[in-house]
Amino acid sequence: MASHDNNIQTDGTPKIRVRFAPSPTGKLHVGGARTAIFNWAFARAHEGTFILRIDDTDPTRSTEENTQIILRAMRWLGLDWDEGEGIGGPYGPYRQTDRIEIYRKAAERLVAEGRAYPCFCTAEKLAADREAAQQRRDSFQGYQRTCRDIEPAEAKARIAAGEPYTIRIKVPLDRGDVVINDAVHGRVSFNARELDDFILIRTDGTPTYNFTTVVDDAMMGITHVIRGDDHLSNTPRQVMVYEALGYPTPTFAHISMILGSDGKKLSKRHGATSVEEYRDAGYLSDAFVNYLALLGWAPDGETTIVPRDVLAKSFSLDRVSKNPATFDPKKLDWIQQQYLQAMSNSEFSQQVLVPQLIAAGLESGDTESTYAARPAWFDLLSEQLKPRTTHMPEVVDKARFLYEGADVTMDEKSVAKNLAKEGARSFVSAAYEALSKLDEEAWHAEQIDAALEPLPETLGVNKRKFYGAVRVAECGNQVSPPLGASIELLGREIGLARLNRALSLAL
Ligand code: GLU
Numbered sequence: 001m002a003s004h005d006n007n008i009q010t011d012g013t014p015k016i017r018v019r020f021a022p023s024p025t026g027k028l029h030v031g032g033a034r035t036a037i038f039n040w041a042f043a044r045a046h047e048g049t050f051i052l053r054i055d056d057t058d059p060t061r062s063t064e065e066n067t068q069i070i071l072r073a074m075r076w077l078g079l080d081w082d083e084g085e086g087i088g089g090p091y092g093p094y095r096q097t098d099r100i101e102i103y104r105k106a107a108e109r110l111v112a113e114g115r116a117y118p119c120f121c122t123a124e125k126l127a128a129d130r131e132a133a134q135q136r137r138d139s140f141q142g143y144q145r146t147c148r149d150i151e152p153a154e155a156k157a158r159i160a161a162g163e164p165y166t167i168r169i170k171v172p173l174d175r176g177d178v179v180i181n182d183a184v185h186g187r188v189s190f191n192a193r194e195l196d197d198f199i200l201i202r203t204d205g206t207p208t209y210n211f212t213t214v215v216d217d218a219m220m221g222i223t224h225v226i227r228g229d230d231h232l233s234n235t236p237r238q239v240m241v242y243e244a245l246g247y248p249t250p251t252f253a254h255i256s257m258i259l260g261s262d263g264k265k266l267s268k269r270h271g272a273t274s275v276e277e278y279r280d281a282g283y284l285s286d287a288f289v290n291y292l293a294l295l296g297w298a299p300d301g302e303t304t305i306v307p308r309d310v311l312a313k314s315f316s317l318d319r320v321s322k323n324p325a326t327f328d329p330k331k332l333d334w335i336q337q338q339y340l341q342a343m344s345n346s347e348f349s350q351q352v353l354v355p356q357l358i359a360a361g362l363e364s365g366d367t368e369s370t371y372a373a374r375p376a377w378f379d380l381l382s383e384q385l386k387p388r389t390t391h392m393p394e395v396v397d398k399a400r401f402l403y404e405g406a407d408v409t410m411d412e413k414s415v416a417k418n419l420a421k422e423g424a425r426s427f428v429s430a431a432y433e434a435l436s437k438l439d440e441e442a443w444h445a446e447q448i449d450a451a452l453e454p455l456p457e458t459l460g461v462n463k464r465k466f467y468g469a470v471r472v473a474e475c476g477n478q479v480s481p482p483l484g485a486s487i488e489l490l491g492r493e494i495g496l497a498r499l500n501r502a503l504s505l506a507l
Helices: 030-047 064-077 096-112 123-134 151-159 209-219 229-245 276-281 285-293 308-314 330-343 347-357 365-372 375-390 394-403 413-419 424-436 445-452 456-460 463-475 483-490 491-504
Strands: 017-020 049-053 116-121 166-169 179-181 186-190 199-201 222-229 251-254
Touching: 017 030, 017 222, 030 049, 030 151, 030 222, 030 251, 030 276, 030 285, 064 096, 064 285, 096 166, 096 199, 096 209, 096 229, 096 308, 116 151, 123 491, 166 229, 179 229, 179 251, 186 445, 199 209, 199 251, 209 229, 209 347, 222 330, 229 285, 229 375, 276 463, 285 308, 285 330, 285 424, 308 483, 330 375, 330 394, 347 375, 347 394, 365 375, 375 394, 394 483, 413 424, 413 463, 424 463, 424 491, 445 483, 463 483, 483 491
Parallel strands: 017 049, 222 251
Antiparallel strands: 116 166, 166 199, 179 186
């Protein structure tokens, strides 16, 4: 156990401790990632502790594979945690399935203290009670507290005799309304009449979410519970558990839902929802985190580029909006472009271009050695592709023509429109003539452009036609990066060979 003093800041207030507690019942989704980012940023901005706990008590839906997917996604997002899964810490274990004994003991203590009790009602009895309450139009339709006053000795005997039972919390009858001061929603009041004696431990001995969460949050010293507002309705019950256990309640901050462009809750229908899919589609982790951080939080009214280090300094709950946030893929793309543009050519080469070319099999080896072999070549290519890239894998198709030797694949439509045209042969031949005069030394975009520049006028044709033919001859299509640089990147031998070959295709 950490000494208690470690958790007190110099001004006497407790050191901030927050947790992200995913249930491994699926992949890490955009909403969960946003919750994780808020917790992480809040901890970093307040020099607090960020804990990763795995809430895997739902055995039918939790899998180890999902846990690993979530951990990978957290690492990809760059959300480092200080305590928890994989690294341990003073309040472990950090997987709920490893804490079952802790929940059992906590429930036993509550029973011994008269703050919880065993309930022997069968499912049929509960259903019948509920129906009767409906018939009576009773405003209270929850559990009727049937077993609340069974004598402890009798309860013990029934348990010993093997009768199935749950453990329910004993909500004080005079508790009154539960009011929380949510850091996002402000004051939220819950009607005391709706609080029934809910279940902490099920008949099969497994603990319920409202119980495990509070036992863990309380024992782990969580000061702020930042989570999706789908959990707001669980909060009054959780407050009851804190009170029964004798722990102070933390500050709650319930963050809004994320909606799709049609105003409905974000789901598969709107496209990719898991972090993995965004990674695979070629988003930069930094850009993605920046975008998600802005879903419901803003440093001010207008700033949209909030790099990770700025986020880690400036995040605060008072700038979190309680209104639902809309997921806007166009804005995500725009932010991604800003991050790509801000890279130097060499950064783009090493972080985007070369890894993508290797992944596509156009280059081999590792990024470092591949880049080191031809840094100037990659940087020149990066300079061309950077302004034309949003999703990183796009560089592959744009660079492919550079890897095809003299026999570049010819796009049929481009050929029909540009090469298979009256006069095209003379354009290509003039280009060949002019470029063959440049030696290896002079084979640079500027010189190449300068050599081609006077030709349309000399030939008496319009520039578009001339360059269209030369471009298709060199690149195989009409949408390649700028021509001079493309020809430089091809190199003298291939550059000339392709013109030569195109002569046979041109009219
Ligand atoms: N495991 C819960 C979930 O994934 C955590 C909820 C909470 O933060 O309390 O929804």
